Amino acid sequence: QVQLMQSGAEVKKPGASVKVSCRASGYIFTDYPISWVRQAPGQRPEWMGWINVGDGQTKYSQTFQGRVTITRDTSANVVHMQLSSLTSEDTALYFCARAPYSGSYLPYHYWGQGTLVTVSS
């Protein structure tokens, strides 16, 4: 069965960077794009960006442009999301997600369990 397993919770200081991982299993890794979505406490989910796992092409939300980088390691079936110049407003749950159909970017049928990133001095 399809599974997306994310790395554990992180606590970072303002100005630092964080790298969150998403390990995929149960399907052909390179056939499905992976997106990253974050959700601040009490807020709606917010799309951050996605990666075409097959060719590595990425697209990012303008909200995070310049601060977010999504990469993949096809040998390990892992997608990474790195967010830099963290502030307290980046405190949120970060999810990786996948669409139901090969080659499709949306909507999100499969989700990771979420990684809590806390930014605090």
Added chain:
Amino acid sequence: EIVMTQSPATLSVSPGERATLSCRASQSVRSNLAWYQQKPGQAPRLLIYISSTRATGIPTRFSGSGSDTEFTLTISGLQSEDSAVYYCQQYNNWPPGFGPGTKVEIK
């Protein structure tokens, strides 16, 4: 960027009754609209996509309708486990965006 709105913000419904949730887009998204259910501490769960197609494993009491700018999620015969926040998401235009959510409470 398309702005998504949802109403009401909170809906209180008795078990067995029907819940009707609305979602509006600031411009046409055709039928590229999804609904998600989210419970505390969990990832969102896809319920409906392409406005009215139920995702795999979703009970038939969940139904979606609408197109262009007006969409509805109906939960017929509400059950206690349906207590959650429901989000709509448009994926017709970039960037994909979510509505603010409707919290469904069980009376």
